[in-house]
Amino acid sequence: MKYLSILFALLITLSVSAQTDQDQLKTIYSQSLTNGKSYEWLDYLSNNIGGRLSGSENAQKAVNYTKAELEKLGLDKVWLQPVMVPKWVRGEKEQAYFEVAGKINKVNICALGGSIATSKLGLNAEVIEVQGLEELKEKDVKGKIVFFNRPMQADLIQTFNAYGGCVDQRYAGAMEAGKFGALGVIVRSMNLREDDFPHTGSMSYGDLPVEKRIPSAAISTKDANKLSAALKSDKNLKFFFKQSCQQLEDVESYNVVGEITGSEFPNEYMIVGGHLDSWDLGDGSHDDGAGVVQSMDVLRLLKESNIKPKRSIRVVLFMNEENGLRGGKKYAEEAKRNNENHVFALESDSGGFTPRGFSFDCDQENFNQILGWQHLFKPYLIHYFEKGGSGADIGPLKNESIVLAGLRPDSQRYFDYHHAENDTFDAVNKRELELGAATMTSLIYLMDKYGVKKLEGEKEFKN
């Protein structure tokens, strides 16, 4: 009977606790959907500031704006964390065309971030189409423009996997083709849809000597298909493109940080963030304005929902995810230098679409604890709890014991907009954005309430 009584008491405790968590999540979701601030903030960030490439005037405006908005929330601390960032500028609008039977076909391109310019007169050369880096060895690319045209795989359900299967062409195309004496690189945009938007993104020359570096640009999927078709009838087809982008000296910028200091364990840190910089095309509403405003709203929603966290909860708006990750690296360096015990980090950097769940980078014990909360999310149609990656900016915090997580929104539309001119405010749905903010807040609430599981034998952090 004694055991039965204990069991009974335990069941009551569990059911009371579960009831409370259910109620708390309900409050959080209701607050976000009826009294959220994320959409209003995103409106300002997108429509009053716009694209926020690292080192740009707009990036600085975004730093100032988000700091000021965080200061209005009555957090315990708000500050800027200085970080040196690369400054790459696009210059004049790119031009490109190819000739078929004496007819000029203009095409939509944009320089890839980090690329050098063409000469002022542009580059005009024969084109050779390839499906991947490995073909460079087999084909004669010397003196030519290499056209990387391997499309994203449409039958992968998670579009980030399709992106992962193609992005080597964009990132390393110019570096590899440069080694074989190519003159330039054109890459099919990382987009599953057929349309006219070229999609930029980072590329690297690695250690390639300056004289082997060649300009590289993305071409829209529609124009990639046209070019490929034209090449079938004219193998000697010439392609022209001109771009005037350049890499300038590094400049100082900032991560923006706000904190609610924990009531019981102030030296255990849980962070939630997104990246404040974006590409210069469009206004970076999905990538990653959405993650920024959702993360800001997490701290506001905790307050509005009368949750007083036991641990210190920080929002971190990282600078320079797109072309350097300097903000993420800097934050982790400073955390280490200050001996701050970060136990949990959550990033939203996959667009402001309907949230489906999270992926977790953590040990099995913590993952099991998290799976125990899964039923609490069912009424909100949040079902995806899987092990996997988290977010680029929080990656540098990784160690043996931290729990890292990434919000996983529906990914079907993400690459329609990613790094392109059409990543704008009107492509974000208010409710979808707000559901994401509520989902993130709910996870932070649970992680704070129950804490992360310590590794066996791990020492308690000494304050």
Next chain:
Amino acid sequence: MKYLSILFALLITLSVSAQTDQDQLKTIYSQSLTNGKSYEWLDYLSNNIGGRLSGSENAQKAVNYTKAELEKLGLDKVWLQPVMVPKWVRGEKEQAYFEVAGKINKVNICALGGSIATSKLGLNAEVIEVQGLEELKEKDVKGKIVFFNRPMQADLIQTFNAYGGCVDQRYAGAMEAGKFGALGVIVRSMNLREDDFPHTGSMSYGDLPVEKRIPSAAISTKDANKLSAALKSDKNLKFFFKQSCQQLEDVESYNVVGEITGSEFPNEYMIVGGHLDSWDLGDGSHDDGAGVVQSMDVLRLLKESNIKPKRSIRVVLFMNEENGLRGGKKYAEEAKRNNENHVFALESDSGGFTPRGFSFDCDQENFNQILGWQHLFKPYLIHYFEKGGSGADIGPLKNESIVLAGLRPDSQRYFDYHHAENDTFDAVNKRELELGAATMTSLIYLMDKYGVKKLEGEKEFKN
């Protein structure tokens, strides 16, 4: 050992069978995402035909087009099922405004489907705002325009529930206000977003005598808010609206039906469908062009995936869901008259958004069988399997033993477009549409393969 052997054999059978179903679903999803026809069909239906209100020329074009396309698929039978449908016409574009301090504020309205016209000069009267039908008893609405302004509840996660909580204002507002001597009705659009689009939809006068029938229109959410604000400062504010819609005589139209005849049980019917008619505003891409083309693609995808169904699978494109449900009723009548044994029906009429799962209207035994298939859908992020409603058009088929199901796509954006001018092709994402078609095909495949569970003691259907 004997039992162990049996268990072992059973496990092998189950795992082989599961493997086969997994492979089959993979083929279906790949086919839909790389070789689907739904998007192309929807492009034609939306951009070459457009809005397809019952009894209109466009509705007839849609009948002809879909029949012709089904005939190209090599089905066993394709036919038209005649049905008489109501014919309501909008007439000239509606006009509306209210005056505040001598200043005219134009507002966006549209007549509700089934409404009578105002007089040719329009209707000009004082406005009284109410939040629901029950307030009509308490307030003096005689000689006034009643403004129903109860908004959809934003914190309901499933937006169809928020719609269900408001739509009585649209459907019965004029009928009820007419009883109390009101002169007209303006209803806040069933839209969670604040924008300029008025959303039409069906309304009814019930048995109200003709002399008590009053005109009713929907007003955009933005203008509803403006009107409500203006009423706070001027209780005697006058509102003007003019519309010239009318109800004509019923006309003949058609359900479009195609069939793959079953190889083993040809007299057991499983149907999949959507409704071919739409409202006249916009082109009805989400409501329900999406459901139409997905349903057509189910039969095509079965063939492309080399699935030869044991039971007869029919696609049914129903006419007149929006303002009469005549097609759905007719189909069920004919099925009964012809003694056709319908065992399963699936409808897609909730938009062409990312599919989340299905709701089922069936007994527990069948529901349990379906839950056993849930894991097969996990790789496609389909997780929602709940008991609930199915679809309006298949509702008339309901009996003790049939399994009814409705596709449940993500509902967050649905009411941004529902019954409004912006329900157009560009609001549909190709991949989201195709994922829906694949999800429907997968369920049809499984239902056909395993059959529905018969009620205990139920007689086998005699052919």
